[in-house]
Amino acid sequence: MTNIPSKDYRPEWVDKLADDVTLEGSILDGVVQGRDAVLAVIGGARELYDRQDFDLVGPWGDSSFIEDYTADVQGKPLGAVHLLTFNDDGQVQHIVVNYRPLSSVMFFSRLLHEKFAGTPYAEHYLAEE
Structure with a gap:
């Protein structure tokens, strides 16, 4: 495991996504599927971070990888x-992202709904209250 205090961290796994990779998590309704869709959603989320500090990055068991970080989104x-x-081919097949605390998760989900308005990705996030 490695500590990486860097907003510029670019994980190696990004270049190893399977074509049919899936992404799910506490901020999403449903599952995002496909390399391009997952890259768009992850990239869009990172664009909204004011700060991102990694606490833990590295292999987790025989066929998994973990990242633990904190961020700020509009304070x-x-x-x-x-x-x-x-x-089995060493490609990322499935990603689970769990965010906390709930109030920030809901706020971030609404921001992402706005960011992805007019795209198929918007349906995975909370709309305005």
């Missing part, structure tokens, strides 16, 4: 844990 604290599972 609200956001913690996240990503668990990635690799397939």
Whole structure:
């Protein structure tokens, strides 16, 4: 495991996504599927971070990888844990992202709904209250 205090962190796994990779998590309704869709959703979320500090990055068991970090989004604290599972070919097959606390999760989800308005990704996030 490695501590990485860097907003510029670019994980190696991004270049190893399976074509049919899936993404799910506490901020999403439903599952995002496909390499391009997952890259768009993850990239869009990172664009909204004011700060991102990694606490834990590295292998988790034989076929998984974990990232634990904290971030700020428009002054609200956001913690996240990503668990990635690799397939037999060494590609990322499944990603689970769990955010905390609930108030920040809801706020962030609404921001992402706005960001992705007019795209198929918007349906995965909370609309305005």
